[in-house]
Each structure stands twice: as C-alpha cells, then as structure tokens.
Amino acid sequence: MQNKLSGVARRLRLTCQTNKLPVRLSIITALAMLPLLQLHAISSKKETNEYVDVMNNNRLTVVSVKSPNTVFNNGQSLHGFGYDLMRNYAKSLNVQLDFKIVADETTALQLVADGKANMALTNASMQTIENKKLNFFSATCGNLNSLEKHGLSSNISLVVSNATDPLAQTATGFTCKANDNGYIDQLASFYNHNTVDENSWETIEQDLKKRMPIYKASFKREAQKYNFDWQFLAAMGYQESYLKPNSVSPTGVRGLMMLTNNTAKAMGVTDRNNPQQSIQGGAKYLDQLLEQYEDIAYPDRAWYALVAYNMGPGALSTIQSKVSKQGKNPNEWINIYTYLKTHQVSNGKYKQAVQYVTRIRAYIEHIQSNEAGTLDV
Structure with missing residues (x-):
C-alpha cells in the first residue's frame, strides 16, 4: 500500500509542478486524490478535451446541489464555500463561470456523464460517483480539518468525466494551491456554519x-x-x-x-x-x-x-x-x-x-x- 501511495504522490506532485504549483503532498492528500488517478480506466466513453472546450467557449459549466458547503442564494447572487472556490478557479482560467443548481446529486452527475457540464461540485458518496463511471477528487486537496472545524461537511468533491483531461489536472493544481496559500482556510472561516450559536x-x-x-x-x-x-x-x-x-x-x-x-x-x-x-x-x-x-x-x-x-x-x-x-x-x-x-x-x-x-x-x-x-x- 505504501508503494502504491508513493506512486500516487509522485504523480500528484508532477501534476502540480506541470502547472507551476509546487505542493507538499501528505499521505492523507494522496488518499483524498487517489480516485482521480485510479478511475481513468473505469470509463469507456470516447475521450474529449474538456479543457479545450472550456477555453474555446470562454465558459466553465459547473453543476451542484444546494447545501451549506456548496452553494446558496443571498438574494443578490449565489454564494457559498464551493461556489466561491469554483468562481476563483474559473478566474484562474480567465473564463466565465456558468454555475447551475440542480435538484439532486443524480442529476448533477448525469449532466457530467452526458457532457452537458464540465464538472460537478458534489457531496455524493464515492460509490454513487463510481456507479456513474465518473472520476473525482477532493475539492480541498484533502484538507478536511478546515471544513469540519467550521461546521461544514468535509465530503465535497469535484467530479469529471475524464481524469486525464487537462481540465481535471488544472483543477487539482488550483485546489492544492488554494490549500497551500491558506485560501481554503479563509473561505471556510467566512462560511462557518456555526457563526450563530x-x-x-x-x-x-x-x-x-x-x-x-x-x-x-x-x-x-x-x-x-x-x-x-x-x-x-x-x-x-x-x-x-x-x-x-x-x-x-x-x-x-x-x-x-x-x-x-x-x-x-x-x-x-x-x-x-x-x-x-x-x-x-x-x-x-x-x-x-x-x-x-x-x-x-x-x-x-x-x-x-x-x-x-x-x-x-x-x-x-x-x-x-x-x-x-x-x-x-x-x-x-x-x-x-x-x-x-x-x-x-x-x-x-x-x-x-x-x-x-x-x-x-x-x-x-x-x-x-x-x-x-x-x-x-
């Protein structure tokens, strides 16, 4: 198991370095990100380049179900830990964010599977995602403590159709950089679910x-x-x-x-x-x-x-x-x-x-x- 994780860590480090994001990866981080690197063989769908589509269309489409750690509506616009994270990821790509709220996790995952969304921000279980033959990774680069200490569910993942697509690679690099520079901690603090006793x-x-x-x-x-x-x-x-x-x-x-x-x-x-x-x-x-x-x-x-x-x-x-x-x-x-x-x-x-x-x-x-x-x- 240790050798397997070491291999994962090396690939994760390579991913981040490719995106010029040097990140120190712990065993916990490797475990959190393991599904992204292993599930590539699950899908038999024809591979497409989501990254190229996003950049050509100047639009990143993300779907999610409303929850305390993903998205809410403040009356003026959307807000939430997950929403802000995706908003800044889209900004890092210099594209517009098209964020859609759907009724349930099954719908969100199906939209990714059908190619109607680039990724899903989800609280769905690992088994549910795997059943859809999709790939996923931790939306916080394995940083579970920041969410938990602020009363937010740490079960938040980004789901993609193809683990080797450059979009998945840039997203993992972005979340790891956000974790490394403290942005994940700051964002979780603002969206603290325990703000009111x-x-x-x-x-x-x-x-x-x-x-x-x-x-x-x-x-x-x-x-x-x-x-x-x-x-x-x-x-x-x-x-x-x-x-x-x-x-x-x-x-x-x-x-x-x-x-x-x-x-x-x-x-x-x-x-x-x-x-x-x-x-x-x-x-x-x-x-x-x-x-x-x-x-x-x-x-x-x-x-x-x-x-x-x-x-x-x-x-x-x-x-x-x-x-x-x-x-x-x-x-x-x-x-x-x-x-x-x-x-x-x-x-x-x-x-x-x-x-x-x-x-x-x-x-x-x-x-x-x-x-x-x-x-x-």
Missing part, C-alpha cells in the same frame, strides 16, 4: 415567527424597488434590531434598520421609529452602497455593502487601502475579511463588522430555507 436558533426562530409577518410586506415592497431579495433586507433588519422598531443604540442610531440621524435625513426619513420609513430608508441606503461598489463582482459586492452599512464607507475605504499596501487586491472580499479577522482583537469595530456580515449571511440562509422549504435560485 446553535442554542440561539430557537430564540431567533421565535422572534421571526412573531415579528416577521408584521413587516414582511414592507420588506418585499422596498426590496422590489431596488431589485434585490426581500429576505436579504429582512436579515439586515433582524441583525440591526431583532425587528424591534423602537430600538436605540448607545451611539444614537435607532429604529428597525438602526439608521443614524444624518443617514435618515439623507434618505428622506422623518421618523426613524416608524418601521415603514425605517425599512424604506434602509433599503435606499443599501441600494446606494451597492451602486458605490459596482466595480466589485457579486457576491463580494453584497458583503462590501454590508460592511459599509455597519462601519461607514470611509472606514471600509481605509481598510481597502491597508489591504492594497499588503500587495493584495482590495476588491476581493476574502482579503477584506481576512484583514478584519486578523485585526479584530485590537479593534472592536473590526470584530463587530465580521459578526455583522457573517450573521446576516446566516440569517439570509435561515429565512430563505424556512420560507420556501427549499432554495429557489
């Missing part, structure tokens, strides 16, 4: 059942004006005030959407304690912030707008400048998040901003799940 969900659910019906129509009406999902706005309202229209903070912000006096005036709100006016002002301000960051792609733009709503655009601009001085892209959310997370011990406002965005993300997912019973994209 498990014991708090009962209280949250009681609050939502009691108060949401009162303000739901207002959230829907105002969100429709600006073409964003009402549940996104409602999640903000719950984070701001627990949907209590008479809320007041020690700094003087007040109302259901906790507007400052200056922001309220600028948004045309004359009575911050009036819930309809507060929701109207909050929606208008959120829309302006989303426009301010229009050069940033979704879903990152939504997270930028939330930080700016919480801290102010000026404070976010300062953080972007600091990130830029570190030699990192200030218009990529993971860099802003990492900076806030790294410095939150010394700056309480940074800690508050991290909690603000991650909790709203969790509330969006919870509200949408409860409303629809499933996720509509």
